[in-house]
Amino acid sequence: MSLLQVQNLKVYFPVNHGLLSRVRAYVKAVDGVSLEVAPGETLGLVGESGCGKTTLGRAIIRLIEPTAGTVSFEGEEITKLGGAELRRRRRKFQMIFQDPYGSLNPRMTVGEIIGEAIDIHKLAVDDDTREARVKELLQAVGLDPIHVQRYPHEFSGGQRQRIGIARALAVEPQLIVCDEPVSALDVSVQAQIINLLKDLQVQKGLAYLFIAHDLAVVEHISRRVAVMYLGRVVEISESKKVCRDPKHPYTQALISAVPVVDPDLKRQRIVLPGDVPSPINPPSGCPFHPRCPIAEARCKVELPLLREVASGHWAACHLAK
Amino acid sequence: MSSPIDTTNNPAARRPRTPWQLFWERLRRRRFAMAGAWILVGLYAFALFAGFVAPSDHERQDRERFFHPPTIPRIQGWWLVVPRYEQVKAGPFVYKARRDDVKPVQFFVRGDPYKLFWLIPTRVHFFGTGESTHPIFLFGTDQFGRDIFSRILYGSQVSLSIGLVGIALSFSAGMFIGGISGYFGGRTDTLIMRLCELIMSIPGLYLILSLRATFPPNLSSTHVYLLIVVILSFIGWASMARVIRGMTLSLRERQFVLAARALGLPTWRIIVRHILPNTLSYVIVAATLSVPYYILGEVVLSYLSVGIQEPDASWGNMLTAAQNTEHLQSYPWLLAPGAAIFVTVLAFNFLGDGLRDAADTKSN
Numbered sequence: 001m002s003l004l005q006v007q008n009l010k011v012y013f014p015v016n017h018g019l020l021s022r023v024r025a026y027v028k029a030v031d032g033v034s035l036e037v038a039p040g041e042t043l044g045l046v047g048e049s050g051c052g053k054t055t056l057g058r059a060i061i062r063l064i065e066p067t068a069g070t071v072s073f074e075g076e077e078i079t080k081l082g083g084a085e086l087r088r089r090r091r092k093f094q095m096i097f098q099d100p101y102g103s104l105n106p107r108m109t110v111g112e113i114i115g116e117a118i119d120i121h122k123l124a125v126d127d128d129t130r131e132a133r134v135k136e137l138l139q140a141v142g143l144d145p146i147h148v149q150r151y152p153h154e155f156s157g158g159q160r161q162r163i164g165i166a167r168a169l170a171v172e173p174q175l176i177v178c179d180e181p182v183s184a185l186d187v188s189v190q191a192q193i194i195n196l197l198k199d200l201q202v203q204k205g206l207a208y209l210f211i212a213h214d215l216a217v218v219e220h221i222s223r224r225v226a227v228m229y230l231g232r233v234v235e236i237s238e239s240k241k242v243c244r245d246p247k248h249p250y251t252q253a254l255i256s257a258v259p260v261v262d263p264d265l266k267r268q269r270i271v272l273p274g275d276v277p278s279p280i281n282p283p284s285g286c287p288f289h290p291r292c293p294i295a296e297a298r299c300k301v302e303l304p305l306l307r308e309v310a311s312g313h314w315a316a317c318h319l320a321k
Numbered sequence: 322m323s324s325p326i327d328t329t330n331n332p333a334a335r336r337p338r339t340p341w342q343l344f345w346e347r348l349r350r351r352r353f354a355m356a357g358a359w360i361l362v363g364l365y366a367f368a369l370f371a372g373f374v375a376p377s378d379h380e381r382q383d384r385e386r387f388f389h390p391p392t393i394p395r396i397q398g399w400w401l402v403v404p405r406y407e408q409v410k411a412g413p414f415v416y417k418a419r420r421d422d423v424k425p426v427q428f429f430v431r432g433d434p435y436k437l438f439w440l441i442p443t444r445v446h447f448f449g450t451g452e453s454t455h456p457i458f459l460f461g462t463d464q465f466g467r468d469i470f471s472r473i474l475y476g477s478q479v480s481l482s483i484g485l486v487g488i489a490l491s492f493s494a495g496m497f498i499g500g501i502s503g504y505f506g507g508r509t510d511t512l513i514m515r516l517c518e519l520i521m522s523i524p525g526l527y528l529i530l531s532l533r534a535t536f537p538p539n540l541s542s543t544h545v546y547l548l549i550v551v552i553l554s555f556i557g558w559a560s561m562a563r564v565i566r567g568m569t570l571s572l573r574e575r576q577f578v579l580a581a582r583a584l585g586l587p588t589w590r591i592i593v594r595h596i597l598p599n600t601l602s603y604v605i606v607a608a609t610l611s612v613p614y615y616i617l618g619e620v621v622l623s624y625l626s627v628g629i630q631e632p633d634a635s636w637g638n639m640l641t642a643a644q645n646t647e648h649l650q651s652y653p654w655l656l657a658p659g660a661a662i663f664v665t666v667l668a669f670n671f672l673g674d675g676l677r678d679a680a681d682t683k684s685n
Contacts, residue, residue: 063579090585103576107340107598116594117584151340164580171584 003207004037004060004093004175009069011052011059015280025280029055031231032069034306037175042201042208044222044239046215046254050276052231053211054098057177060209061093062086073175091121091171098180100160104152110138110163111148117170137166140203142196158189165196175207182217194221215258219243227251230287231279233306237313247315249292286318294319344602347679354675357668364665368477372435375471376449376457379634381433383456383466388414388652391461400425405455413651424455461654463642469657476634476658480616481665483550487615488608491554495561496604500592502562503569514566517559528556529618533627542633549628553618557611564607568600602680610673613666620662636662 012026029052037043058064097103114134124130135145141162182190212218219239226236235248246252253270272291289299306314394403402423406416430449459470502513532552622628623637639658
């Protein structure tokens, strides 16, 4: 059974205009996404800026209220849960944030930041076990336990990201939504954090929804990858299949943009014309058709749904083979 | 020996410095701010020890010495002495110092009874001559022959504390209401903000006066004091709530607030633990810069004789005596409470400016 099941999730933000705040339009940030994450697996989620990856991640753990669709966690729907019920469930799914500078409260010590998570779910019987637990968590993420008294501004970006990971781990979650956890870090530090995440996954049996815009990073950590474009999943399969044999023309363009180490290897670079269309007024039919190199007449009219193009390889394209 | 890079063996580097410590270090480097702070410490200490520092009681009238000029002490031999002042003619009250009739200034001298800290009855005053023929009026006397210096000290108990109490009331209300308004947004926000604008759109003085008019005019000074604090806070919370609301709007989108929500923290805890503490450096600056408005608010009310009533002293009702231009020309020392207000307001502004610079790390 899958740990996380997302069905037809939609997040629309109203766009208000004028004095009376009439809703003129909606930004369709996430427009009908379905995906599953099994216990202990990593699902990568890639796409360019503004395609709705972060919104999707936040809507899944209900930091943003979804407009429609369902999110089920261990078979229990969490989209309808209210107040206290939801807060109790929250220890099962956590989030690691993109900005290591903004994700830690500058007025709290590391011990307070991690300890608060333990306190709120009453995971420690007394102060001693709480303190021991905080130190154990710091050690688990590769920080020195003497740092409990310190404030976030005394740490580097990579260290702060480790603190953020320790905070997420403090409540013993089963799923962690990693919202571009390494994109704000140096490349050398990126590798450390990714390896830390992989180690923790093995130790604690965590499942990750790993959001990134860097295909190379996602390929490294994920078993499966979903590619998003304009609020929709356009391709989903095992990461090897997506990277070696992309079916959707958008994914093909993405892959062609990944730099290759071998200077002699000449690859054809697919450059997409134009910009990402506005999610307020997405194109008719296939949202990718204005930029698609192989679009046909029916792409302008008919919205392609995800279909199994090859075994275990799904793509939302009329022409994919 | 440890090199500056080696932070693990350097005990100073290992000791964590809180954001407040860093703030304090930046503040300490600002001389004007520290001067303001020390002046305020001095003023508040005087207010606390008013009975002890004041040579006489604030209600004591010397019927033979109306409009007595400031006593000027001088050094004679080993002693600091004060002369006796003799009235030259009765009408316009002109006095002349008798240089041959002097008495030494004594310290810890017995005088009018008072209660130290409103508790311990005692008669010991910091200085005086101990003789009723040679009173020391540092800032002269008013039209009832009362010592202006003593009255300024007693009045500072009212005027200085009203600022702090008022700020405490209005800012805690403003922070709380603003935090709620910004965090919840939507209709709650609209409702609260329109209410704030309503309060802010009425000219302050009229609002103060009309609120004062809703209560009986002949209240005791304690009641009036509480009333003034409540009235001034009622006007003051709105602007604070607006700013805090704006800061909350931006803070609630910060990732550490999202993280707190993702952890399942209850809303009140997010507001109290994560949002409001991050507005504190602004709040402290704003509070310091607003204290003068509360002090001046009391001054205005007392000046218009709807505030602290005679014979109780406040800087505002003491200035009422300086309304008369003829008196002011002949007896300029009646303006001494004005100077006290000036110094206090200036000190608060210096301190507030320094706090603002220290809070704004980008300015260094």
